[in-house]
Amino acid sequence: MKHLFTFAFIALFSMSAMAQQxxxxxxxxxxxxxxxxxxxxIIYISISLKEYLKDGNSKKKVEITELETQLYNAIQSAGISRDNLMISNLSGYNTAAEKKKNPDFLVSKQYRLKVNDLNKWNAIIGDVDPKGVAYTNIDSYDxxxxxxxxxxxxxxxxxxxxxxxxxxxxxxxxxxxxxxxxxxxxxxxxxxxxxxxxxxxxxxxxxxxxxxxxxxxxxxxxxxxxxxxxxxxxx
CATH class of the missing domain: 3.30.110.170 (Protein of unknown function (DUF541), domain 1)
Structure with missing residues (x-):
């Protein structure tokens, strides 16, 4: 009975405290x-450059270095720092054995460019050999x-x-x-x-x-x- 009385007192005290809160x-x-x-x-654009064969002739290949130089020059002409261009991926870039075995093997290279004005992109891409551009798209913006x-x-x-x-x-x-x-x-x-x-x-x-x-x-x-x-x- 004593324990029951103690429990009842505690319960009553708790209810009173809750009411006060x-x-x-x-x-x-x-x-x-x-x-x-x-x-x-702030706009980030993906660019993929790819070597190609002129008239399908492996002896007339447009190298990735030539396409890359065109892209670098176009970016500088547009007033954009080269620091805004980053390499995001390489495809077949280190496969020297494959290039020796297959003269028609084509290297591709992907970049990510940061621009502040999309209309500058028209001038940039217009200065790059169109046959060497595999694709471009917009990654993100902020x-x-x-x-x-x-x-x-x-x-x-x-x-x-x-x-x-x-x-x-x-x-x-x-x-x-x-x-x-x-x-x-x-x-x-x-x-x-x-x-x-x-x-x-x-x-x-x-x-x-x-x-x-x-x-x-x-x-x-x-x-x-x-x-x-x-x-x-x-x-």
């Missing part, structure tokens, strides 16, 4: 939103001041939430107190690039590449949207 403050929950769109200013922009949007969303809570509470004759809770949501959209028929995608076919005009290339913008869910005390 209940938050009885008057509160208001609101959300604030801030969003913007920016054009990517915005150079993305972190600064995220911070600004979060602050604006929080300020919007506070402004909303203030006029709602004052409409009822009360005053807004301090913030009790903050939670953030985000919706960052990195869409695929949008461009018209581009020489970038046609270099594998020289007749199509030569016939196509160099179009302006542009991206859909990156959309950043932040929602701040807040809880404020009502005085």
């Amino acid at each position: 209940v938050d009885l403050r008057k509160k208001i929950s609101v959300s604030g939103t801030a969003e913007t769109e920016v054009t990517p200013d 915005y150079s001041k993305i972190e600064i922009l995220k911070k600004e949007l979060k602050i604006k969303a929080l300020q919007a939430a506070k402004a909303k809570a203030t006029y709602l509470v004052e409409a009822l004759g009360n005053q807004l107190g301090s913030v009790i809770d903050i939670q953030e949501l985000n919706n960052e959209t990195f869409p695929q690039p949008m461009y018209s028929t581009s020489r970038v995608m046609l270099r594998g076919n020289s007749s199509l590449a030569d016939a196509a005009p160099a179009p302006d290339i542009d991206f859909k913008k990156i959309k950043l949207s932040y929602v701040m869910n807040t809880v404020f005390e009502i005085k």
Whole structure:
């Protein structure tokens, strides 16, 4: 019986303590939103160069070194540092035995180029032998001041939430107190690039590449949207 009485006392004490911890403050929950769109200013392009035989003659091979030199010169002419060009992959580059055994063996080499303006790419690829370009595509893209922009949007969303809570509470004759809770949501959209028929995608076919005009290339913008869910005390 003594143990039962002790257990009952502890249970009663715990319930009393829990009751004292209940938050009885008057509160208001609101959300604030801030969003913007920016054009990517960092673009990474994959380029694959491949040796080829002129007129199918192995004695008239266009070497990978020649194609690579063309690419380097084109990049410098476009005002882009060579440091922005990196080798990403080699195919058959060290197979000297295979080249001796098979004169028609063709080496390919892949690169990754960082640019800030896609329209410069038209000038670059136009200075490289089209028959030596196996393919090009866009790997990824970003915005150079993305972190600064995220911070600004979060602050604006929080300020919007506070402004909303203030006029709602004052409409009822009360005053807004301090913030009790903050939670953030985000919706960052990195869409695929949008461009018209581009020489970038046609270099594998020289007749199509030569016939196509160099179009302006542009991206859909990156959309950043932040929602701040807040809880404020009502005085």
